[in-house]
Amino acid sequence: MAGIVNYVKESFGELKNNVSWPTWAEAQSLTVLVAVFSIIFSLAIWGIDTVFSKVIALYFQLIG
Helix, strand or coil: CHHHHHHHHHHHHHHHHCCCCCCHHHHHHHHHHHHHHHHHHHHHHHHHHHHHHHHHHHHHHHHC
């Protein structure tokens, strides 16, 4: 149990002293960037999935 407590203390010390945190403005702009790219990629995957499902449906219509 002492090892876990020591690990948590060292982790907090590492985060407090050695990590360079972004400013609030940087964090907001990076969040918006991630959200935009997530939406773009999800739309691209949705489009590809729609095309593949139509191709597969057409294939099964032709052989069925």
